[in-house]
Amino acid sequence: MKPYPHFCVVGHPNQGKSSIVSTLVENAHIRIGVESGTTQKAERFEFIIQNQVLLALTDTPGFQRARQVLAWLNEIPVTPAQRPERIQAFLNEPSHAQRFPDEVELLTPIMQGAGILYITDAASDLTAADEAEMEILRWTGQPRMAIINPIDPDHQDPNWQVTLNQFFQWVRVFNPMTATLPTRIALLNAMAELSQGWTQAIKLLNQRLIERDQERIEQVSLQLAEYWCEQISRRLAITPLNSVLPTPPEELFQQQLDQSETHFFEQLLTQWGHAQAHTEKERLWQAQDSPLMNTEHWYLWGLKQKELLMISGAAGMATGAVIDLGSGGTSLMLGAVSGAIIGASSGWLASQHLPKKVFGWLPLSKEKHFVGPITHPNFPLVVMARALTFTQRVWFKSHAERRQLDLKSQASDWSKADQIQLLQWAKALQKQQWKDKHQHQLTQWIKDSLHETLTAKLAQEQAKVWKLDP
Template sequence: MQRLAPHLCVVGHPNKGKSSMVSTLVEDDTVQVGLESGTTRQADSFYFKWHGKTLLQLTDTPGFQRPHQVLDWLTSVAVNPAQRPARIKEFLAEPTHAARFPDEVALLTPIMAGAGILYVVDAAQPVTAADEAEMEILRWTGQPRMAVINPMTVGEERTEWLGTLEQYFQWVRVFNPLTADLPARLTLLRAIGELRLGWSDAMAELCAGLEQRQQQRLKDVSIRLAQYWCEQMDRREPMHALHRASGLKAEEILRQKLDDAERQWFHSLLDLWHFQSTEVDRIADWALDAHNLMRTETWYLWGLKQKDLLLVSAAAGAAAGLAIDVGLGGASLLLGAVSGGVVGSASGWLATKQKPGQRWGLFRLSQEKTFIGPVKHPNFPLVVMSRALSFVQQLWVKPHAERSAFTLHNTAEQWDRSAQIQLLKWVKTLQNGRWKSHHQQALAAWIQSQLSARLERFMAAEKDRTWLM
């Protein structure tokens, strides 16, 4: 049996989520969704490529415009069932039809060239005569057909739709492209593989690849996050060079470096997940207004409000206790915050002197240098980690059709105390130059367990929400 990549045409009324299906199934957020209905477009093909091989092709179509007239034309002469596909080919061959029925010609052409059919309905309205005409035309093509109910709204008409769809389609499935998680996508992809002899191998390969990728991504992203977090925790800039290079204040430059590093890290993951056009709303994209910039409580704490300053712990007393547990050298800083006064200027506690012979990155210092950074505020490690984890969690569960921006959440204050203490201890080790590879591994393992737990919780909640037929 020849191994083939399934090719399906996605057909249905405007605004029923056809393009959304395509976007989620092929993991491409450049597929245009929400286009004005009635806009005639060409049928566009999208491909799911795996290690350079196409394993699935989906053709997004504008949908039927004049199904009654087409069916009338098809039935205007008597044809027996075996001749129906040939009759559709005659319809396509009729020279005037490209102008009279552009949408129908656009969608029937790839189908008659061998594509299967994915018919999308939302089942919210009763079945109309036009719907039946469409389904009848699709049946005449003789091509493998699957109907997918996109449960966009809760309607009363599902039973009627189900009974009708089952007469015209070999398979009827429910799939919501805006919420579909990996198990839901795998189920649909496997069903597609069963539609035609020769398709199942490609779908089995794709599904196995996707499952394996999920495991690999969890490991990779944990290692990357550990690396990124360590870099942020230890980020420092030599003061003199900075002053010469620009008129900017040293704190401002450090802030920008931290901010750029976060942005770059997020974008590197967006690339890995093939998100090309979905935005990240980083909230604390600092307004470059010098007055606000210099208020430690606005930039240091990455957008936290003053009342949230002590996010490491809900109560001021507990925060002080935490600082003692960790043995933070900068406890006086934290205690300053506890007693109500937030440090007025960053420079007092950001500047660190390093002696000749000490290492800075790859270089050994030849003379004493003053650095800005690393940030020693005890909230900082938790906020950086929390933002990154919240971003990864969203990345993990967002289907490509779901185009709302990624938003960052800070949940560090809800973490258990031992996790907070562990992170702060790691930072201390890192900033004191005692960081070893076993610390790095322990950090990556901690991140992986955090991510797994979050994802499991999310999947369990998603299962409860899924509408099962």
């Protein structure tokens, strides 16, 4: 027996077999289509973590002539113990490769030792062909589970549950389009119970999945912190060459900001296995359709004018309070008061327009003009809100789900303390007062934010897992 379990995914066409394979092995390259017979040949997919194969699934074509195959099997009376031999005899008949190509394709790996995952949407009426399929699979003698894929949850035929219980060891409901980690682990645990030889291997797989999620939080927190710092402190030098270029420096600067965001998003997609084949690629979220520098839509991600003034003022007061503490209190809190006034005023001024050309110094250069960094107080919040939201949505995105992401989170959902903290970090970056301790604090803030959101979402999913079965 192989050191990892192997299952064949079988059933009628258009029941979501390929979607389930894509989700369980985290492979976004598997072709998924609404047309009948998308899968025409049995194809094996392996789930690999840390260079170790932990699970193999074979996506098979659907049954096409199940009743004729069952009729052939019944031509010779056999005992239940002889039924697997009769299935093998069917496969050994040379003419059957031409006469029953789909059935030969799906039964061959099963008779070589694979378990069975039988997929149905349980929405249509049970037919004689359905029962013939299930009877053939029972004849193989292999461990088997039925999975109800609720493509249309409002139209489920209760007769399916009763019938499936007669042919399969386990019956589970599993939606590959929405399955998060707890749902997948629950299904994998049920698969482990089909054969004692698979129990330890699937337990190891589940353990690796949990460990990998923790590692991903660490990795993406570092990456997102670095990306945010780059965006907040980014600036573009204006050289004599700019005067002959057709694109104004301000526009080039905005393009850099948008391109950096797109690069960060695509990096996550690639790392987490969502970079699809070129011929089938659908971008999860077209950043070009809602660019970072589309300031007209910043209100969707940041704060409204009144909120912006309050947060800017609070951030200014916090900065002024540092001055008071440094003077031992002799300023009679004038620093905090003036800081609040300056902060609110700058918030109002910056909310009217983005900064244009700024005069300053660049390393290893003479005095020159440059564009950036963006000092609009909404900007640090917008950059972080979009990046965190995208990260969270990709985290929960099934590999079978190919539609675009819907991004709705807002910086205004955060606490005022968190908003002020981000603005203070942005100010430290732009004044070149950034230190290693700030980088560590920012990374930890991102990690805590992600952990809180992910934990809450996964807890909701965990509570649903045991309510899925009819």
